[in-house]
Amino acid sequence: MSLDLQGLALPQPLGDAMTRLAQVGVTLARIIARNGIDTNLAEARGVNIGGDGQKALDVIADEAFMDALMGSAVRYYASEEQDDVVELQPEGSLALAIDPLDGSSNIDVNVSIGTIFSIFPVAEGPNESFLRKGSEQLAGGYIIFGPQCCIVATFGDGVIQWVLDPDTGVFERVPSPRSLPEDTTEYAINASNYRHWPHPIRAFIDDCVAGAEGPRGKNFNMRWVASLVAETHRILTRGGIFLYPGDQRKGYERGRLRHVYECAPIAFLITQAGGAATDGAEPILEALPEKLHARTPFVFGSPAKVARVAAYHDLPEEETSALFNTRGLFRS
Template sequence: MNPSDLEHWLAARPPALAEVIRQLAAACAEISRAAARSGLDHAAGDGVVQGLAQRAEQCVAHALGDCKQVAGFVTDDQREPVISPEHGSGGAYLVLANPLEGEGAGALAGDGPLGTLFSVLPHLFRGTPASPAAFMQPGRRQVAAGYAIYGPRTVLVLSTREGVQMFTLEPGSDRWLLTQDALAVPATGTAVAVDPANQRFWEKPVQRYVAECVAGQSGPRGRDFTMRWSESLVADVHGIFARGGVLLDPRDNREPYRPGRLRLMFEAAPLALLMEQAGGAAANGSAALLDLVPDALQQRVCVILGSREEVERIVCYHADPSQNVSWQLFKTRSLFIQPQA
């Protein structure tokens, strides 16, 4: 029998993992209701956004703290993981979450999209208490990842490494209806999600790619592209799933020693798993995002993800020595070419 909702779908998953996802989905449903209520009082401005962020943090912490399958969890605002005093040794999984993404100034007043991201890792040394070091796993080891996006409808996009599924929250309930199975990203696309305000600071491979897209039909790509940037990561990625294209959060030369803006473990890795499971790709310019081994909980990376052909094209541009890539070792110089005066 084909599953009709999340509960039916979880019945075919390992019971321990199903319980973790069930708790995360319940937290997302509660955050959705809190976001809807907060939208009624947007005149209060940043105070409402801050209050909603705190409420989202509480929802996630409560859901994961009560789950016996979770040995420990950490959110993007925490410096150290929370290790369960009851389940820190016996819990099968570790969870990382960004409870409320897109909560910048004016998000509620402008009815901007908000979201939640999460990543589920195995507790590799089950039987011993989880530790901060236990979270330092590459994204390739994720057993599940997903995001919720809150708007006119609340949608949960989820993968347990068996493709990508989309569920929609039934209004007035906690039931998630399966609305799309085997979600697939088009191999190529014409949407480019990037903040153009920083273009002058981008590395040359990214500048080259974006310039080719802007040139449209008269350029080397021979077709027109659209540029979008919503300041909400989940909203921009959700659009890539629907239309194809690429999301770029590139390294820039203002801070050569800062590798990127997005957090590897809380944002880049879960989205990379979803993208690869849907047939897309995700890289930092030189390596697959899922292969990066974190050395800090809050480690940041540059992100290139979306349709496979678009990502592979940008990666090829990074591999071209004539593009004068500004890697950290050489600061603003390339190993091959000196910058032009």
């Protein structure tokens, strides 16, 4: 058994699917550790339906998960790397969405990468099984391949964490992340896109950057790993906020991250850890993705910080384009 599920009382099909995901996690951790010895996992391959260039590891991971889930209770397999939903077997009761390899720009620089997964009960058809509210997920989580390989997941009753013991190849349960700390002054955003952002996001970040001299009256720190799993792991561990807003670049009107494969499962985890996750204003878990590969703006972290971003969206236009010291948000 590659995953310690003792005491969790998961239904057998779900437990089996989780165990298979963990087995692939063990295999991928070993493959990733050997990158450069006899293969180059960052080598360019095709282009996926979302328009992203695929790397060798994107394809290896996708095939490994699909193969491992054959013969499990997973009927429908929806992957960021596949054009359409794949039916693995007609009898299964589960539908699994996956970003097989998240953070692919980090493969060749030895920085944390991961896998994000989301499990639903099957609905009437393949697409219907995924085009639904994230609040209907049975499970959501990620595997992180970093200095440690971990699985962090929720089954709707808090967050559970496992660490891979490299000596035994077993993911051992460790104490779960506690509720997100509220007072962390870290934000994560790709600030190189500043000029493309909508005014409320610019205003929010301007006020963080203004630090102790600005309206927030304190200094902030910024982090950007460019792996959603790594940002999530940090925020689950020590709080903060993540933003990937929509912006004015062509193709980025709804941001970069995929609703089904990335945002819904991370939103499920974060809310189970006492955090909040929105598209900037509305909860992600209540939103309906309009298509399989749909993107959505994504903001998550400590609830008060996420609510603050929403408050900036409610400001009148002249205030978000104004300098911070004239914004009504801070005058009362």
